[in-house]
Amino acid sequence: MESLLQKAFSPDLFRQQAHNLVDQLADYLEQAQSGSLEMVIPYKDPEESLAFWQEDYEQGQGDVTEFFSKTIQYSNHLHHPRYMGHQVTPPVPISALAGMLSSMLNNGMAVYEMGLVSNPLERILSELLAKKIGFDKNGGGLLTSGGTLANLTALLAARAAKTDVWEDGTNERLAVMVSEEAHYCIDRAARIMGMGNEGIIKVPTNELLQIRTDLLEQYYQEATDKGLHVIAIIGSACSTSTGSYDDLEAIAAFAQKHELWFHADGAHGGAVVFSDKYKYLVKGINQADSVVIDWHKMLMAPALITAVIFKRNDDAFRTFQQKAQYLWANQHSKDWFNSGKRTFECTKLMMSVKVYAILKAHGEQIFTDNVEYLYDLGKQFATLLKARPNFELALEPESNIVCFRLKSTSGTLNELNANIRKRLLEEGKFYIVQTTLGDKLYLRVSLMNPLTTETDLIALLDEVERLGKVVAS
Structure with a gap:
């Protein structure tokens, strides 16, 4: 008699369930x-949603x-053009x-033996991005789980390059300029690193919400x-609220003058390195010491997959210099194929497989087109x-x-606009968010779906005007 465990691993059962799921997802794509x-977002109150799934769970x-x-x-429904x-x-x-595929194989990456495919693919993808950024053959990096972790990794590399904190500890008051x-994750990273309020030097922005480079010297x-030791300056490429790009060339010159680590947070907008048309927006990014780019934002991969790319790939190995005899024989060698030597994650997902599949199926041009x-x-x-x-x-x-x-x-x-956003969310036919700039609340769209058209944008504006009349009455 077949046991529960044997049934759970049945190839025939998996084949049947996988075919059913693919059919459902294909139907979802077709309907979208x-x-x-x-409905773009079938919104429910959090308690109502919890009750629904609690009932499902109790059914066993x-x-x-x-x-x-x-x-x-x-x-x-992110594939809906009105998302x-x-x-x-x-x-x-x-x-x-x-x-x-990667979930079924479930290979980690910390050591080469567990990442026979994903470690080489990660190197290929990192070198591709390094080349697109404009780094020379010394450039390279790694993948990690999201922009927050990626920015923290880059700032830890900055600290390792500018101090001896990892080995010696410090009473020095470290700081970064931003x-x-x-993005809030820069603030969070600095606090995790023990810099506190004073160590996060926030420079005002201009009318375009770009960092005021004319104030860098003063700050x-x-x-x-x-008595603060400033170790790094961060440029946004682009900002989260408005999509504005900082002047990376001016930041690079300032960083060079004061021997600071220059980090470019290109989680969203760094993807323009694939576009000759829009690459001018990140002019100067090739002078950064480190760059973060999310594959899961403008480059069409599932979350979370973020690249941390260094101008000098050796800097990636300074960040985490620990002994782990059971993982690798040579503790100090800079092995690109043992990813655990330079990342937080040990049993890291095979995230490179997802990106490489896009390249293999559609080529690099799909990133440019998107x-x-x-x-x-x-x-x-x-x-x-x-x-x-x-408007x-x-x-x-x-x-x-x-x-x-x-x-x-x-x-x-x-x-008025907050109430319009609330009604849009409740009705679910569009999904947009809101942001506050200064003391003004704005509706905010991130156009992420390449199947969104002008027709959808016109429909959104019509709906906002209609709801404006409803909530004002």
Whole structure:
């Protein structure tokens, strides 16, 4: 008689379940593209959602095909062309198949024996990005789980390059310089590293929400006068709220003058290195000591896959210099094929397989096409907004992130637009978010789906105007 464990590992059962799931996902893609999938986000109150899944759990063992169906039905539908919310891509379907492959094989990466495929692929992808950034043959890096961990890894490398903290510890007050519009994970990374409030030197931004490079000298001197040891400066490429790019060339010159580590946070917008049309936005990025780029944002891979690329690949090995005799024989050699020597993660997922599958199936051009289409669409959306007198554009977009709001002659604009966003969420036919710039609340779109068209953007503006009348009445 077949045991429970034997049944769970049955090839025939897996074949049947996998075929059923692929059929369901293909139907989901077809519905999203044909317009028959009405809801972008089937929003439920958190307690209502918990009660729904609690009831499902209490029913005990059942049909996993039905569970997959419910998961698709009640999730946020990123492949819907009217998904315009957070900066998460609708993954290319081939990368999802690669995800199934890597999950089944379940090979780690800390040591070469467990990452026979993923370690070489990770090196190839890292060298590809290093070349696109403009680094020479000494450039290289690694993949890690998301921009937050990637930025922390880069800043730890900066600390290792500028201090002896790893071996000796320190009572020195370390600090980094960053735009006040930088992603919150930079602030978090600095706090994790023990820098505290004073160690996070937030430089004001200009009217375009780019770091004011004319103030860098002043803020650096003030920090030095307080006894802080500034080790790094971070440039945003681009900022999360508005998609604005800092002047990386000016930051690079400042970093060189004061012998600071220059880190470029290109989690979202660094992908323009694949585009001749938009690469001008990151002019100077080749002078950075480290660069972060998310494959799961503009480069169409499933979350989380982030590249940390160093101008000098040797810097990646300074960050974590520990002995682990059971993992590798030579503790101090710089083995590219033993990824555990330079990353937080030990049993790291085979994330390189998902990206490499995209390259193998579609070629490098798909990254270029995606970036250019979505950035063009951002400019197109701004043009549509400016043609409608009822709307206010926060600033001219440099990327696929656009901030805007509906104007009104009565009530506060912040309250009006917040209520419009709330109604959009509840109705679920569009998904957008909101952000606050200064004291003004704006609606914010991130155009992440290459199947989104001008028709969808016009429909969004029509809906915002309609809801504006509803919530104002």
